[in-house]
Amino acid sequence: MFKLISETNTRRKGVIKTKNGEIKTPFFMPDATRGFVKSISGEDLKKSGVQPMVVNTYHLYLNPGMETIKKSGGINNFMNWSYPLLSDSGGYQVFSLIHKNPKLGKITEDEVIFRSPVDGAKHILTPEKAIQIQFDLGVDMMVCLDDVPPNNYPEEKIKEAVERTIIWAQRCKIEYEKQIKKRKISDSERPLLFGVIQGGKYGDLRKYCADELVRLDFDGYGFGARHVDENGVFMEDMIRETAQMIPKDKLRFALGVGTPEDIARCVKMGWDIFDCVIPTREGRHGRLFVWDKQSEFSIFNFQFSNNFEISNSKIQKFYNTININNEKFKEDFSSLDTHCDCELCENHSKSYLHHLFAIKDPLAQRLASMHNLKFYMDLMKELRYEK
RNA sequence: GGGUCGGUGGCGGAGUGGUCAAUCGCAGCUGACUGUAAAUCAGCCGAUUUCGGUCUACGGGGGUUCGAAUCCCUCCCGGCCCA
Numbered sequence: 342m343f344k345l346i347s348e349t350n351t352r353r354k355g356v357i358k359t360k361n362g363e364i365k366t367p368f369f370m371p372d373a374t375r376g377f378v379k380s381i382s383g384e385d386l387k388k389s390g391v392q393p394m395v396v397n398t399y400h401l402y403l404n405p406g407m408e409t410i411k412k413s414g415g416i417n418n419f420m421n422w423s424y425p426l427l428s429d430s431g432g433y434q435v436f437s438l439i440h441k442n443p444k445l446g447k448i449t450e451d452e453v454i455f456r457s458p459v460d461g462a463k464h465i466l467t468p469e470k471a472i473q474i475q476f477d478l479g480v481d482m483m484v485c486l487d488d489v490p491p492n493n494y495p496e497e498k499i500k501e502a503v504e505r506t507i508i509w510a511q512r513c514k515i516e517y518e519k520q521i522k523k524r525k526i527s528d529s530e531r532p533l534l535f536g537v538i539q540g541g542k543y544g545d546l547r548k549y550c551a552d553e554l555v556r557l558d559f560d561g562y563g564f565g566a567r568h569v570d571e572n573g574v575f576m577e578d579m580i581r582e583t584a585q586m587i588p589k590d591k592l593r594f595a596l597g598v599g600t601p602e603d604i605a606r607c608v609k610m611g612w613d614i615f616d617c618v619i620p621t622r623e624g625r626h627g628r629l630f631v632w633d634k635q636s637e638f639s640i641f642n643f644q645f646s647n648n649f650e651i652s653n654s655k656i657q658k659f660y661n662t663i664n665i666n667n668e669k670f671k672e673d674f675s676s677l678d679t680h681c682d683c684e685l686c687e688n689h690s691k692s693y694l695h696h697l698f699a700i701k702d703p704l705a706q707r708l709a710s711m712h713n714l715k716f717y718m719d720l721m722k723e724l725r726y727e728k
Numbered sequence: 729g730g731g732u733c734g735g736u737g738g739c740g741g742a743g744u745g746g747u748c749a750a751u752c753g754c755a756g757c758u759g760a761c762u763g764u765a766a767a768u769c770a771g772c773c774g775a776u777u778u779c780g781g782u783c784u785a786c787g788g789g790g791g792u793u794c795g796a797a798u799c800c801c802u803c804c805c806g807g808c809c810c811a
Contacts, residue, residue, distance in 0.1 A: 374764050395763070433763045445765085457765095484763075537763085567762070596763035603762075618764045625767055626760085668757070706767060 343533070343560060343592050351609045354725065357592070359481035360530045361417060361425040364393050366592070366613040369604065369721045370427060371621055371714055375400045376420050378621055378714075380706040383421055388684065389711045390718035392424040393481075395616045398474050399431030399455070399466060407477050415479030427482035427616075428475045430513075431466050432537060433597070436489030436566070448488060450505070468512040476520045480532055484563065484596075485513035487537040493571040499541040506565070507553045510536045514557050533560035535594055538583055541566060542576060551586035561592025561614070568598055575603055584611045601630065601660055601720050605640050608724045615721075620713035625706040627666040627698050630716040631678045633659055640723050660716075663691075665709070670695040683715040684708060 343366075345355040355366040371378050371386070374397040378386060386394070396416060401407075413419040416426060435453050439446040446455040452467040471486040486509050490502040517534050520526075536554035540546030554562060564583050569575050580595070584607075587593050594614040595607045604615050620630070638659045663670070663677075673691040681687075685694060685708040697705035 372764060379764080380767075397764085400764085427763095429763050434765085436763090438765070442765095487763095489763080563763075565763085569762070573762095594763085599762050617762055618766090619762055622761060622764065622766065622768085626769095628761080664759085666758090701767070703767070 345590055353611045359425045361423060361481050364425055365725060367608045367724055368393060369717050370395045370616040372616055372618050380625060380703060381710050385711050389714035391714055395427050395429055397429050398471055399434045402474050407474060411477055425481035428478050428480040430471045430484040430486040432487035432489050440491050468509040469516040472513050472516040482533045484535045485510045485537060487539060487565055489566050492541050492567055496543055499543060500546055503539045503546050503550045506539045507550060510554055511557055535559055535561045535563050537563040537565040539565040542570060542579055544582055547583050548586055561594050562587045563594040563596045581610045602658060605724060620717045621710045624709035624713040628662050628664055629677060629709055630713050631661050631663060632680060633661050665694050666698050681715060683712045685712045
């Protein structure tokens with residue numbers, strides 16, 4: 342369960358108690374979609390300061406399959422991860438696979454049908470099934486199956502997705518309660534359930550969706566769909582308004598957010614939970630996050646501009662990124678970040694990492710992922726005023 | 729010494745008279761990445777340029793032709809075979 346400890350205009354702190362321990366909010370989770378964070382081990386994750394993580398219902402259901410996970414004693418056991426886990430429902434796959442490429446599946450009122458690109462096999466997900474799988478995984482936090490429309494869809498199609506999301510949320514909630522009873526799970530042990538607020542860039546649809554979901558009473562509510570519009574611009578106002586639609590004592594989950602500055606902004610708006618592939622994916626691709634201690638913009642004083650002309654520019658950052666693949670690092674024997682105590686920064690030069698990427702050794706991705714995760718974890722500590 | 733096949737951009741390797749500054753792969757350079765179908769994807773990759781071109785290029789030299797990486801001669805270099 343969630344307990345809000347304090348809240349001001351720019352600061353909200355709380356604690357979540359789960360069967361796998363406590364989590365201080367706000368916090369960030371890396372995506373261990375298929376039961377692992379790509380290219381790094383559990384020990385690496387711990388070294389980077391990672392605790393809660395996200396796994397994915399749809400991916401784990403396909404592989405290794407629920408029988409294996411149940412036999413192993415649940416997803417925490419299977420992964421040998423003793424910290425809390427949240428499972429995403431597979432709703433995002435509805436978006437990224439089907440809305441973007443209708444050949445890969447079909448959404449009906451009742452269910453979503455995925456077609457495997459590998460063997461063409463059909464896989465069906467219903468709201469009930471998504472919840473059952475998440476109980477079988479044995480996670481600490483779970484998410485209702487939702488319909489995630491692309492932000493550039495016309496309003497009427499977004500509305501359709503909102504209606505479906507609400508109906509599915511209701512079915513998820515009913516199934517959730519059924520499972521709690523059936524499995525005789527106590528109130529202190531029960532996983533938290535999140536509804537997801539859709540509505541694209543339309544405030545009235547977001548409000549409608551939020552109100553309907555709040556009536557169903559979830560433990561927390563997510564901001565659904567991408568939080569940047571079709572031009573890649575952060576939907577500042579929509580995200581702030583949506584936070585206000587969620588009761589204060591409920592968790593606010595900014596799904597898929599985001600860049601460090603997006604997270605910092607969302608924390609100020611009152612969002613509590615974040616997850617994103619950015620630190621690990623960009624790390625694997627050679628982009629590294631580095632604190633800019635010289636910058637006049639600290640996490641706490643930078644202001645995002647709503648001026649469209651400059652809103653997407655790189656101004657006002659409290660950090661920099663580098664692409665370690667760039668030639669200029671070939672013989673840069675300095676440390677990436679002298680303030681960072683990750684395995685990479687403590688032991689190796691930029692030149693060495695550049696070399697590892699040039700050679701394409703997996704060690705490059707491991708060291709880069711660990712560094713970026715450490716950066717994100719330190720970011721969250723700062724935002725919690727722990728540093 | 730004789731015969732034979734071949735020498736193409738950093739490398740490998742297409743092309744065998746015009747639409748070739750030359751397919752493609754690798755290497756190289758630069759981007760992108762937001763509830764992971766991503767160790768992926770996109771662009772650039774002879775030199776110059778006012779971006780329309782211009783110049784130098786398929787081992788060297790010479791020739792045939794309106795036109796040659798492509799045909800002929802010759803030289804140089806390499807592989808293989810025979811002596």
